[in-house]
Amino acid sequence: MINIPGQLAIRTISGRNGDFNVGRLSTSIGEFVIKDALLDQYNEGKYRGDFLITEIRPSYYSTAGRLVVEIRAKLESMNLDDVDSLTAEDAATLSPSEPDPIDEEPSSTQTAPQQQRRNTSTAAPAVNDLNKPLSAQDAPFGIAPPSSTNSAEQDARLFGTIWPLDDTVKLDTTVDRQRLRQQCARLGELGYVLDFKLQAWTLSSF
Structure with a gap:
Protein backbone atom coordinates (compact mmCIF):
# COMPACT_ATOMS: atom_id res chain seq x y z
CA MET A 1 0.00 0.00 0.00
CA ILE A 2 1.36 3.39 -0.99
CA ASN A 3 0.02 6.93 -0.78
CA ILE A 4 1.38 9.04 -3.63
CA PRO A 5 0.58 12.36 -5.33
CA GLY A 6 -0.41 12.20 -8.97
CA GLN A 7 -2.73 13.23 -11.75
CA LEU A 8 -5.72 11.14 -12.78
CA ALA A 9 -7.20 11.58 -16.26
CA ILE A 10 -10.76 10.23 -16.42
CA ARG A 11 -12.50 9.54 -19.72
CA THR A 12 -16.16 8.64 -20.17
CA ILE A 13 -16.89 5.86 -22.67
CA SER A 14 -20.27 4.71 -23.98
CA GLY A 15 -20.72 0.93 -23.86
CA ARG A 16 -23.50 -1.62 -24.13
CA ASN A 17 -24.16 -1.24 -20.39
CA GLY A 18 -24.29 2.56 -20.65
CA ASP A 19 -21.61 5.14 -19.92
CA LYS A 35 -10.80 0.92 -13.67
CA ASP A 36 -12.16 1.00 -10.13
CA ALA A 37 -15.90 1.50 -9.63
CA LEU A 38 -15.38 4.73 -7.68
CA LEU A 39 -14.46 6.48 -10.97
CA ASP A 40 -18.05 6.16 -12.21
CA GLN A 41 -19.12 9.00 -9.91
CA TYR A 42 -16.90 11.58 -11.60
CA ASN A 43 -17.20 13.76 -14.65
CA GLU A 44 -14.64 13.45 -17.42
CA GLY A 45 -11.57 15.53 -16.58
CA LYS A 46 -8.03 15.66 -15.21
CA TYR A 47 -7.83 15.51 -11.41
CA ARG A 48 -4.83 16.22 -9.19
CA GLY A 49 -4.43 14.93 -5.66
CA ASP A 50 -3.13 12.13 -3.46
CA PHE A 51 -3.96 8.51 -4.27
CA LEU A 52 -3.85 5.47 -1.99
CA ILE A 53 -2.80 2.47 -4.10
CA THR A 54 -3.32 -1.00 -2.67
CA GLU A 55 -2.31 -3.14 -5.65
CA ILE A 56 -0.36 -2.90 -8.90
CA ARG A 57 -0.67 -5.76 -11.39
CA PRO A 58 -0.52 -6.54 -15.12
CA SER A 59 -3.80 -7.02 -16.98
CA TYR A 60 -4.80 -7.63 -20.57
CA TYR A 61 -7.76 -7.70 -22.95
CA SER A 62 -8.28 -8.25 -26.66
CA THR A 63 -9.84 -5.75 -29.05
CA ALA A 64 -10.02 -5.56 -32.84
CA GLY A 65 -7.94 -8.72 -33.12
CA ARG A 66 -5.06 -7.47 -30.99
CA LEU A 67 -3.95 -8.14 -27.43
CA VAL A 68 -3.62 -5.10 -25.15
CA VAL A 69 -1.42 -5.42 -22.07
CA GLU A 70 -1.65 -2.76 -19.36
CA ILE A 71 -0.40 -2.11 -15.85
CA ARG A 72 -3.38 -1.58 -13.62
CA ALA A 73 -3.48 -0.04 -10.15
CA LYS A 74 -6.25 -0.49 -7.60
CA LEU A 75 -7.23 2.56 -5.56
CA GLU A 76 -8.39 2.38 -1.96
CA SER A 77 -9.16 6.10 -1.81
CA MET A 78 -8.13 9.47 -3.18
CA ASN A 79 -8.03 13.08 -1.96
CA LEU A 80 -8.52 15.45 -4.88
CA ASP A 81 -7.38 19.08 -4.99
CA ASP A 82 -8.49 20.44 -8.37
CA VAL A 83 -9.67 19.47 -11.83
CA ASP A 84 -9.00 20.61 -15.40
CA SER A 85 -10.65 19.77 -18.69
CA LEU A 86 -9.43 16.66 -20.45
CA THR A 87 -7.18 17.53 -23.39
CA ALA A 88 -7.12 15.67 -26.70
CA GLU A 89 -3.72 14.29 -25.73
CA ASP A 90 -5.09 13.02 -22.42
CA ALA A 91 -8.08 11.42 -24.13
CA ALA A 92 -5.79 9.72 -26.66
CA THR A 93 -4.10 7.76 -23.87
CA LEU A 94 -7.47 6.18 -23.01
CA SER A 95 -8.86 4.20 -25.90
CA PRO A 96 -12.62 4.54 -26.56
CA SER A 97 -12.66 0.81 -27.36
CA GLU A 98 -11.68 -0.23 -23.85
CA PRO A 99 -14.03 -2.91 -22.44
CA PRO A 106 -19.54 -11.76 -14.75
CA SER A 107 -20.33 -13.05 -11.27
CA SER A 108 -21.41 -9.64 -9.98
CA THR A 109 -23.58 -8.86 -13.00
CA GLN A 110 -25.32 -12.20 -12.69
CA THR A 111 -25.93 -12.03 -8.97
CA ALA A 112 -27.21 -8.44 -8.94
CA PRO A 113 -30.62 -9.22 -10.52
CA GLN A 114 -30.95 -12.28 -8.31
CA GLN A 115 -30.19 -10.19 -5.23
CA GLN A 116 -32.71 -7.59 -6.34
CA ARG A 117 -35.36 -10.29 -6.76
CA ARG A 118 -34.56 -11.63 -3.30
CA ASN A 119 -34.85 -8.15 -1.79
CA THR A 120 -38.17 -7.65 -3.54
CA SER A 121 -39.52 -11.02 -2.47
CA THR A 122 -38.54 -10.50 1.18
CA ALA A 123 -40.14 -7.07 1.43
CA ALA A 124 -43.20 -6.84 3.67
CA PRO A 125 -46.31 -7.70 1.63
CA ALA A 126 -48.79 -4.90 1.16
CA VAL A 127 -52.49 -5.35 1.72
CA ASN A 128 -54.40 -5.66 -1.56
CA ASP A 129 -51.12 -5.27 -3.49
CA LEU A 130 -50.93 -1.50 -2.85
CA ASN A 131 -47.24 -1.56 -3.74
CA LYS A 132 -48.03 -2.96 -7.17
CA PRO A 133 -48.74 -0.34 -9.85
CA LEU A 134 -52.30 -0.52 -11.09
CA SER A 135 -52.86 -1.33 -14.72
CA ALA A 136 -55.34 0.57 -16.87
CA GLN A 137 -57.78 -2.33 -16.43
CA ASP A 138 -57.53 -2.26 -12.63
CA ALA A 139 -57.76 1.52 -12.25
CA PRO A 140 -61.10 3.37 -12.09
CA PHE A 141 -62.29 4.43 -15.56
CA GLY A 142 -59.21 2.75 -17.01
CA ILE A 143 -56.84 5.55 -15.86
CA ALA A 144 -53.84 4.51 -13.75
CA PRO A 145 -53.04 6.77 -10.74
CA PRO A 146 -49.68 8.58 -10.30
CA SER A 147 -46.74 6.33 -9.42
CA SER A 148 -44.94 8.60 -6.92
CA THR A 149 -45.30 5.98 -4.18
CA ASN A 150 -43.76 3.34 -6.37
CA SER A 151 -40.89 5.69 -7.30
CA ALA A 152 -40.13 6.22 -3.62
CA GLU A 153 -40.16 2.47 -3.05
CA GLN A 154 -37.82 1.94 -6.00
CA ASP A 155 -35.47 4.61 -4.65
CA ALA A 156 -35.54 2.96 -1.24
CA ARG A 157 -34.48 -0.35 -2.79
CA LEU A 158 -31.84 1.34 -4.93
CA PHE A 159 -30.16 3.30 -2.14
CA GLY A 160 -30.64 0.78 0.66
CA THR A 161 -29.33 1.89 4.05
CA ILE A 162 -28.71 5.53 3.01
CA TRP A 163 -32.40 6.04 2.22
CA PRO A 164 -34.07 8.46 2.86
CA LEU A 165 -31.47 10.78 1.36
CA ASP A 166 -30.05 13.77 3.20
CA ASP A 167 -28.97 17.01 1.52
CA THR A 168 -25.47 15.50 1.38
CA VAL A 169 -25.08 11.89 0.23
CA LYS A 170 -21.90 9.80 0.30
CA LEU A 171 -22.19 6.61 -1.74
CA ASP A 172 -20.68 3.26 -0.85
CA THR A 173 -18.36 2.57 -3.82
CA THR A 174 -17.96 -1.09 -2.79
CA VAL A 175 -21.50 -1.99 -3.87
CA ASP A 176 -22.20 -3.72 -7.17
CA ARG A 177 -20.79 -1.58 -10.01
CA LYS A 197 -13.28 17.35 -3.18
CA LEU A 198 -15.72 16.04 -0.58
CA GLN A 199 -16.45 12.96 -2.72
CA ALA A 200 -20.09 13.43 -1.79
CA TRP A 201 -23.28 14.41 -3.60
CA THR A 202 -24.98 17.62 -2.48
CA LEU A 203 -28.47 18.78 -3.28
CA SER A 204 -28.30 21.71 -5.67
CA SER A 205 -30.14 24.90 -4.71
CA PHE A 206 -30.77 25.78 -8.36
Missing part, protein backbone atom coordinates in the same frame (compact mmCIF):
# COMPACT_ATOMS: atom_id res chain seq x y z
CA PHE A 20 -18.62 4.16 -17.80
CA ASN A 21 -15.35 5.79 -16.77
CA VAL A 22 -11.76 4.65 -17.11
CA GLY A 23 -8.69 6.48 -15.86
CA ARG A 24 -4.96 6.79 -16.27
CA LEU A 25 -2.97 7.76 -13.19
CA SER A 26 0.38 9.50 -13.72
CA THR A 27 2.77 9.43 -10.75
CA SER A 28 6.48 9.70 -10.02
CA ILE A 29 6.79 5.89 -10.08
CA GLY A 30 4.95 5.34 -13.36
CA GLU A 31 1.62 5.45 -15.16
CA PHE A 32 -1.21 3.09 -14.31
CA VAL A 33 -4.64 2.27 -15.72
CA ILE A 34 -7.48 2.72 -13.21
CA ASP A 100 -16.52 -2.06 -19.75
CA PRO A 101 -15.18 -3.26 -16.36
CA ILE A 102 -18.62 -4.76 -15.72
CA ASP A 103 -17.90 -7.28 -18.47
CA GLU A 104 -14.82 -8.36 -16.50
CA GLU A 105 -17.00 -9.20 -13.47
CA GLN A 178 -24.06 -1.47 -11.96
CA ARG A 179 -25.96 -0.47 -8.83
CA LEU A 180 -23.48 2.34 -8.18
CA ARG A 181 -24.00 3.69 -11.70
CA GLN A 182 -27.76 3.59 -11.21
CA GLN A 183 -27.39 5.45 -7.92
CA CYS A 184 -25.27 8.17 -9.58
CA ALA A 185 -27.78 8.55 -12.43
CA ARG A 186 -30.70 8.76 -10.01
CA LEU A 187 -28.97 11.36 -7.83
CA GLY A 188 -28.51 13.52 -10.90
CA GLU A 189 -32.21 13.17 -11.72
CA LEU A 190 -33.06 14.23 -8.15
CA GLY A 191 -30.95 17.40 -8.42
CA TYR A 192 -27.77 16.30 -6.66
CA VAL A 193 -24.30 17.36 -7.84
CA LEU A 194 -21.03 15.63 -7.00
CA ASP A 195 -18.52 17.67 -4.98
CA PHE A 196 -15.31 15.96 -6.10
Whole structure:
Protein backbone atom coordinates (compact mmCIF):
# COMPACT_ATOMS: atom_id res chain seq x y z
CA MET A 1 0.00 0.00 0.00
CA ILE A 2 1.36 3.39 -0.99
CA ASN A 3 0.02 6.93 -0.78
CA ILE A 4 1.38 9.04 -3.63
CA PRO A 5 0.58 12.36 -5.33
CA GLY A 6 -0.41 12.20 -8.97
CA GLN A 7 -2.73 13.23 -11.75
CA LEU A 8 -5.72 11.14 -12.78
CA ALA A 9 -7.20 11.58 -16.26
CA ILE A 10 -10.76 10.23 -16.42
CA ARG A 11 -12.50 9.54 -19.72
CA THR A 12 -16.16 8.64 -20.17
CA ILE A 13 -16.89 5.86 -22.67
CA SER A 14 -20.27 4.71 -23.98
CA GLY A 15 -20.72 0.93 -23.86
CA ARG A 16 -23.50 -1.62 -24.13
CA ASN A 17 -24.16 -1.24 -20.39
CA GLY A 18 -24.29 2.56 -20.65
CA ASP A 19 -21.61 5.14 -19.92
CA PHE A 20 -18.62 4.16 -17.80
CA ASN A 21 -15.35 5.79 -16.77
CA VAL A 22 -11.76 4.65 -17.11
CA GLY A 23 -8.69 6.48 -15.86
CA ARG A 24 -4.96 6.79 -16.27
CA LEU A 25 -2.97 7.76 -13.19
CA SER A 26 0.38 9.50 -13.72
CA THR A 27 2.77 9.43 -10.75
CA SER A 28 6.48 9.70 -10.02
CA ILE A 29 6.79 5.89 -10.08
CA GLY A 30 4.95 5.34 -13.36
CA GLU A 31 1.62 5.45 -15.16
CA PHE A 32 -1.21 3.09 -14.31
CA VAL A 33 -4.64 2.27 -15.72
CA ILE A 34 -7.48 2.72 -13.21
CA LYS A 35 -10.80 0.92 -13.67
CA ASP A 36 -12.16 1.00 -10.13
CA ALA A 37 -15.90 1.50 -9.63
CA LEU A 38 -15.38 4.73 -7.68
CA LEU A 39 -14.46 6.48 -10.97
CA ASP A 40 -18.05 6.16 -12.21
CA GLN A 41 -19.12 9.00 -9.91
CA TYR A 42 -16.90 11.58 -11.60
CA ASN A 43 -17.20 13.76 -14.65
CA GLU A 44 -14.64 13.45 -17.42
CA GLY A 45 -11.57 15.53 -16.58
CA LYS A 46 -8.03 15.66 -15.21
CA TYR A 47 -7.83 15.51 -11.41
CA ARG A 48 -4.83 16.22 -9.19
CA GLY A 49 -4.43 14.93 -5.66
CA ASP A 50 -3.13 12.13 -3.46
CA PHE A 51 -3.96 8.51 -4.27
CA LEU A 52 -3.85 5.47 -1.99
CA ILE A 53 -2.80 2.47 -4.10
CA THR A 54 -3.32 -1.00 -2.67
CA GLU A 55 -2.31 -3.14 -5.65
CA ILE A 56 -0.36 -2.90 -8.90
CA ARG A 57 -0.67 -5.76 -11.39
CA PRO A 58 -0.52 -6.54 -15.12
CA SER A 59 -3.80 -7.02 -16.98
CA TYR A 60 -4.80 -7.63 -20.57
CA TYR A 61 -7.76 -7.70 -22.95
CA SER A 62 -8.28 -8.25 -26.66
CA THR A 63 -9.84 -5.75 -29.05
CA ALA A 64 -10.02 -5.56 -32.84
CA GLY A 65 -7.94 -8.72 -33.12
CA ARG A 66 -5.06 -7.47 -30.99
CA LEU A 67 -3.95 -8.14 -27.43
CA VAL A 68 -3.62 -5.10 -25.15
CA VAL A 69 -1.42 -5.42 -22.07
CA GLU A 70 -1.65 -2.76 -19.36
CA ILE A 71 -0.40 -2.11 -15.85
CA ARG A 72 -3.38 -1.58 -13.62
CA ALA A 73 -3.48 -0.04 -10.15
CA LYS A 74 -6.25 -0.49 -7.60
CA LEU A 75 -7.23 2.56 -5.56
CA GLU A 76 -8.39 2.38 -1.96
CA SER A 77 -9.16 6.10 -1.81
CA MET A 78 -8.13 9.47 -3.18
CA ASN A 79 -8.03 13.08 -1.96
CA LEU A 80 -8.52 15.45 -4.88
CA ASP A 81 -7.38 19.08 -4.99
CA ASP A 82 -8.49 20.44 -8.37
CA VAL A 83 -9.67 19.47 -11.83
CA ASP A 84 -9.00 20.61 -15.40
CA SER A 85 -10.65 19.77 -18.69
CA LEU A 86 -9.43 16.66 -20.45
CA THR A 87 -7.18 17.53 -23.39
CA ALA A 88 -7.12 15.67 -26.70
CA GLU A 89 -3.72 14.29 -25.73
CA ASP A 90 -5.09 13.02 -22.42
CA ALA A 91 -8.08 11.42 -24.13
CA ALA A 92 -5.79 9.72 -26.66
CA THR A 93 -4.10 7.76 -23.87
CA LEU A 94 -7.47 6.18 -23.01
CA SER A 95 -8.86 4.20 -25.90
CA PRO A 96 -12.62 4.54 -26.56
CA SER A 97 -12.66 0.81 -27.36
CA GLU A 98 -11.68 -0.23 -23.85
CA PRO A 99 -14.03 -2.91 -22.44
CA ASP A 100 -16.52 -2.06 -19.75
CA PRO A 101 -15.18 -3.26 -16.36
CA ILE A 102 -18.62 -4.76 -15.72
CA ASP A 103 -17.90 -7.28 -18.47
CA GLU A 104 -14.82 -8.36 -16.50
CA GLU A 105 -17.00 -9.20 -13.47
CA PRO A 106 -19.54 -11.76 -14.75
CA SER A 107 -20.33 -13.05 -11.27
CA SER A 108 -21.41 -9.64 -9.98
CA THR A 109 -23.58 -8.86 -13.00
CA GLN A 110 -25.32 -12.20 -12.69
CA THR A 111 -25.93 -12.03 -8.97
CA ALA A 112 -27.21 -8.44 -8.94
CA PRO A 113 -30.62 -9.22 -10.52
CA GLN A 114 -30.95 -12.28 -8.31
CA GLN A 115 -30.19 -10.19 -5.23
CA GLN A 116 -32.71 -7.59 -6.34
CA ARG A 117 -35.36 -10.29 -6.76
CA ARG A 118 -34.56 -11.63 -3.30
CA ASN A 119 -34.85 -8.15 -1.79
CA THR A 120 -38.17 -7.65 -3.54
CA SER A 121 -39.52 -11.02 -2.47
CA THR A 122 -38.54 -10.50 1.18
CA ALA A 123 -40.14 -7.07 1.43
CA ALA A 124 -43.20 -6.84 3.67
CA PRO A 125 -46.31 -7.70 1.63
CA ALA A 126 -48.79 -4.90 1.16
CA VAL A 127 -52.49 -5.35 1.72
CA ASN A 128 -54.40 -5.66 -1.56
CA ASP A 129 -51.12 -5.27 -3.49
CA LEU A 130 -50.93 -1.50 -2.85
CA ASN A 131 -47.24 -1.56 -3.74
CA LYS A 132 -48.03 -2.96 -7.17
CA PRO A 133 -48.74 -0.34 -9.85
CA LEU A 134 -52.30 -0.52 -11.09
CA SER A 135 -52.86 -1.33 -14.72
CA ALA A 136 -55.34 0.57 -16.87
CA GLN A 137 -57.78 -2.33 -16.43
CA ASP A 138 -57.53 -2.26 -12.63
CA ALA A 139 -57.76 1.52 -12.25
CA PRO A 140 -61.10 3.37 -12.09
CA PHE A 141 -62.29 4.43 -15.56
CA GLY A 142 -59.21 2.75 -17.01
CA ILE A 143 -56.84 5.55 -15.86
CA ALA A 144 -53.84 4.51 -13.75
CA PRO A 145 -53.04 6.77 -10.74
CA PRO A 146 -49.68 8.58 -10.30
CA SER A 147 -46.74 6.33 -9.42
CA SER A 148 -44.94 8.60 -6.92
CA THR A 149 -45.30 5.98 -4.18
CA ASN A 150 -43.76 3.34 -6.37
CA SER A 151 -40.89 5.69 -7.30
CA ALA A 152 -40.13 6.22 -3.62
CA GLU A 153 -40.16 2.47 -3.05
CA GLN A 154 -37.82 1.94 -6.00
CA ASP A 155 -35.47 4.61 -4.65
CA ALA A 156 -35.54 2.96 -1.24
CA ARG A 157 -34.48 -0.35 -2.79
CA LEU A 158 -31.84 1.34 -4.93
CA PHE A 159 -30.16 3.30 -2.14
CA GLY A 160 -30.64 0.78 0.66
CA THR A 161 -29.33 1.89 4.05
CA ILE A 162 -28.71 5.53 3.01
CA TRP A 163 -32.40 6.04 2.22
CA PRO A 164 -34.07 8.46 2.86
CA LEU A 165 -31.47 10.78 1.36
CA ASP A 166 -30.05 13.77 3.20
CA ASP A 167 -28.97 17.01 1.52
CA THR A 168 -25.47 15.50 1.38
CA VAL A 169 -25.08 11.89 0.23
CA LYS A 170 -21.90 9.80 0.30
CA LEU A 171 -22.19 6.61 -1.74
CA ASP A 172 -20.68 3.26 -0.85
CA THR A 173 -18.36 2.57 -3.82
CA THR A 174 -17.96 -1.09 -2.79
CA VAL A 175 -21.50 -1.99 -3.87
CA ASP A 176 -22.20 -3.72 -7.17
CA ARG A 177 -20.79 -1.58 -10.01
CA GLN A 178 -24.06 -1.47 -11.96
CA ARG A 179 -25.96 -0.47 -8.83
CA LEU A 180 -23.48 2.34 -8.18
CA ARG A 181 -24.00 3.69 -11.70
CA GLN A 182 -27.76 3.59 -11.21
CA GLN A 183 -27.39 5.45 -7.92
CA CYS A 184 -25.27 8.17 -9.58
CA ALA A 185 -27.78 8.55 -12.43
CA ARG A 186 -30.70 8.76 -10.01
CA LEU A 187 -28.97 11.36 -7.83
CA GLY A 188 -28.51 13.52 -10.90
CA GLU A 189 -32.21 13.17 -11.72
CA LEU A 190 -33.06 14.23 -8.15
CA GLY A 191 -30.95 17.40 -8.42
CA TYR A 192 -27.77 16.30 -6.66
CA VAL A 193 -24.30 17.36 -7.84
CA LEU A 194 -21.03 15.63 -7.00
CA ASP A 195 -18.52 17.67 -4.98
CA PHE A 196 -15.31 15.96 -6.10
CA LYS A 197 -13.28 17.35 -3.18
CA LEU A 198 -15.72 16.04 -0.58
CA GLN A 199 -16.45 12.96 -2.72
CA ALA A 200 -20.09 13.43 -1.79
CA TRP A 201 -23.28 14.41 -3.60
CA THR A 202 -24.98 17.62 -2.48
CA LEU A 203 -28.47 18.78 -3.28
CA SER A 204 -28.30 21.71 -5.67
CA SER A 205 -30.14 24.90 -4.71
CA PHE A 206 -30.77 25.78 -8.36
